[in-house]
Amino acid sequence: MKIAVCFFGITRNFAKYTLDSIERNVFAEVAQRDSQFRRLAHFNKLTEVTSQRSKESGVSVDPEEFKLLKCDVVEQTDQGEVDQRGACSSIPFITL
Numbered sequence: 001m002k003i004a005v006c007f008f009g010i011t012r013n014f015a016k017y018t019l020d021s022i023e024r025n026v027f028a029e030v031a032q033r034d035s036q037f038r039r040l041a042h043f044n045k046l047t048e049v050t051s052q053r054s055k056e057s058g059v060s061v062d063p064e065e066f067k068l069l070k071c072d073v074v075e076q077t078d079q080g081e082v083d084q085r086g087a088c089s090s091i092p093f094i095t096l
Contacts, residue, residue, distance in 0.1 A: 003034040007041040010049060011066040012059070019068055039071040046079040 005026060014022075030037045043066050049059045066074060 001034055003030050003037040005030055005037060005039050007039070007066075007069060007071070008043065010044050010046065010061060011069075012049065012061045014065050014068050022069070038073070039069060040073045041066060041069065041071040042075045042077070044079045044082075045076040 027037075027039075045063060047061055047063055049056050049061055
């Protein structure tokens with residue numbers, strides 16, 4: 001069986017809060033089933049987060065922190081370009 005562990009979104013505070021847990025509870029467990037498993041990712045590239053949903057305003061993001069996951073393949077989308085183009089402005093959605 002071949003396994004891929006996939007990540008997406010914004011990376012932040014991995015080193016401080018979750019990296020050890022991900023390595024121990026995800027990567028180590030998956031490696032027992034597929035020693036050649038792949039780590040794939042698509043992240044939003046930005047330097048700070050402002051989100052009404054999470055009540056964050058101007059929270060710094062280390063744009064290089066994703067490298068701690070040692071992914072085999074990483075794609076990034078520049079969030080500033082997306083915001084400027086308004087690529088999702090026509091999609092109706094609400095924030096919970």
